[in-house]
């Protein structure tokens with residue numbers, strides 16, 4: 001085999017079981033937390049981890065949550081997240097977590113137990129073809145068949161997970177292999193002839209891009225999850241500042257550019273700001289950075305491309321480039337490396353400025369629409385208001401996780417993220433139930449940080465069992481439940497597109513969340529009055545060592561605006577009724 | 588447009604299913620797919636015949652390259668190339684068919700590799716379209732069975748796909 005891992009010559013080989021090898025590999029990788037759940041096929045590994053004191057094992061209450069927590073740990077720190085599950089049901093429970101990480105390009109190593117090698121294919125107890133089942137939702141996967149292959153495979157798994165376009169890697173290990181004995185040699189480096197991601201951008205292309213940027217009359221910078229994943233935010237800020245260009249972020253890219261900066265025009269896309277979408281549609285030169293022209297971002301692609309603009313696209317994955325929209329200047333490479341080169345080339349240019357005052361004037365007119373304005377109330381709690389107050393009370397410095405639905409959009413729209421890796425949510429797969437395990441991952445990543453989980457009463461119930469994990473490890477997370485007694489996002493679509501037929505979108509028989517939280521030993525609060533929102537948040541965040549479950553009883557009929565409806569063009573947004581009538585009144 | 592894509596991949600368990608899975612998951616066409624180990628036992632060579640617009644073919648090539656086990660990908664249509672497919676056809680060899688089949692086999696430069704009381708088995712190699720032409724040329728009702736390998740492709744002259 002030509003793809004090889006190079007053993008370290010200086011470490012003397014020590015003979016040990018496969019299970020000890022697994023544990024030693026994780027410690028060699030300096031893993032701090034393994035999120036997992038035991039079972040038959042991984043009992044040897046659990047015995048081995050009991051006897052070590054390198055990483056800490058976190059016992060969740062469902063394997064899905066183990067993978068989500070590992071995923072959030074990675075999103076918050078940039079390190080590879082690690083989960084450990086047993087074969088069969090343990091492995092299948094992990095699938096949603098793996099697919100969620102895959103869609104958002106998060107580096108994970110998931111170790112699953114497998115039935116013993118001789119039992120594979122025999123419909124053995126708790127057997128499932130994990131490599132087959134996960135193939136479409138992993139960056140790569142391995143079935144280890146010999147004890148001597150464990151260490152090189154785990155080394156490769158970490159390497160593949162974190163390099164190039166990151167993603168989850170599954171390592172499936174049969175139980176008998178973990179009992180066999182071999183010399184433990186952890187390879188120092190990995191070389192694979194079949195896998196060599198390009199990190200450095202093509203110099204000629206970068207020069208061309210800089211020239212184009214400097215020739216722009218209506219420039220726009222659009223950045224996505226790749227900028228956050230590739231730790232390129234500081235370089236991007238430098239570039240944007242030098243050029244004085246407007247910047248928008250995708251849902252996954254929030255925090256990649258400081259939201260409180262005046263060049264930031266807000267999130268774009270289906271629920272983006274008016275100014276971001278209009279600027280995206282009408283720009284003449286677009287710099288796309290680690291973003292993949294998703295259908296929820298550009299709306300109808302025909303409508304989007306009907307407007308002529310020159311597109312520069314930086315992405316580490318060639319298959320992201322010209323996938324949905326043809327680009328003019330493709331730059332394959334890592335955001336950090338390419339942006340650094342770009343800044344250097346720009347600094348050498350004689351004339352580093354373009355005259356774009358007219359463009360800013362236009363953008364400021366669009367800003368004047370105030371598309372994020374909403375009808376306030378002193379009788380019923382508006383969800384947007386809760387998020388605004390959350391931002392104030394946490395001084396914009398918390399880790400905010402969310403579930404999926406309306407509350408997710410409001411969190412994205414109204415919490416101003418100034419730093420990358422602070423906004424942790426599921427964009428690509430849109431997995432309800434991630435919020436609480438995501439908050440766990442963040443709290444483990446940063447034990448003293450403020451961590452809030454913005455959720456809905458539908459979503460929180462999809463992994464509510466993790467309240468128990470939070471109690472076991474004393475995690476002082478704050479749950480911000482925007483309780484509208486509806487699967488709100490579904491209800492909104494039914495209101496708009498199905499003539500108010502609210503088919504199965506009402507959330508009946510809700511638990512008393514306050515009592516539920518208390519039964520786990522947490523603090524529960526119910527807030528029904530808008531006047532109490534700020535005080536309650538302050539009170540909760542003052543309880544620095546307590547998990548607080550805040551049940552905000554919110555306006556049931558609130559909708560998310562603006563909205564680009566399915567099939568519509570990016571500039572064909574529906575604005576909130578209030579904004580619409582204000583605009584009419586203005587005229 | 589029809590494209591022939593050649594690729595080299597690590598000769599490892601499950602590698603074929605990654606390619607097949609990619610095509611079905613992304614809804615790409617597969618006309619044929621052949622695979623076998625090369626002179627280097629660690630490498631398999633695959634020929635995939637597919638069709639699609641230029642954009643789709645570009646995505647297919649990129650997605651194949653993205654598979655971790657894939658070492659190299661070449662779109663043979665980008666230059667001069669040769670394709671060959673092998674077909675075995677079992678035909679009736681009774682009455683008028685006896686001579687007729689022999690004659691057609693000669694015209695298409697095939698070989699009769701098995702003779703039984705009532706049938707011949709003809710071996711034929713060529714481009715896919717030549718094999719199609721043979722099927723068209725003989726009487727359909729005389730065909731008892733056909734089996735085709737799918738195309739294998741190689742670049743002409745200096746176009747070499749190697750690690």
Ligand SMILES: Cc1cc2nc3c(=O)[nH]c(=O)nc-3n(C[C@H](O)[C@H](O)[C@H](O)COP(=O)(O)OP(=O)(O)OC[C@H]3O[C@@H](n4cnc5c(N)ncnc54)[C@H](O)[C@@H]3O)c2cc1C
Nearest residue numbers: 224225226230251269270271290292316320335427428430
């Ligand atoms: C209810 C709901 C509503 C939504 N509404 C919106 C919306 O209004 N607006 C919106 O934007 N999204 C929205 N989304 C999210 C949307 O579905 C997509 O997940 C998201 O837009 C994709 O973000 P992205 O383009 O930044 O790509 P990501 O999925 O973050 O992909 C990252 C890209 O960066 C590349 N990359 C990774 N690492 C590097 C590196 N080191 N260097 C270079 N490139 C790298 C990858 O190859 C990839 O192409 C919504 C989701 C849900 C669930």
Ligand SMILES: Cc1ncc(C[n+]2csc(CCOP(=O)(O)OP(=O)(O)O)c2C)c(N)n1
Nearest residue numbers: 405406407432456457458459486487488489
């Ligand atoms: C696992 C899963 N199932 C179904 C959906 C479809 N879905 C998207 S949003 C939503 C409603 C979420 O309701 P809730 O958590 O109460 O949030 P709200 O929209 O009310 O804020 C549903 C069902 C999904 N995204 N994920």
Ligand SMILES: [Mg+2]
Nearest residue numbers: 456457486488
């Ligand atoms: Mg709800």
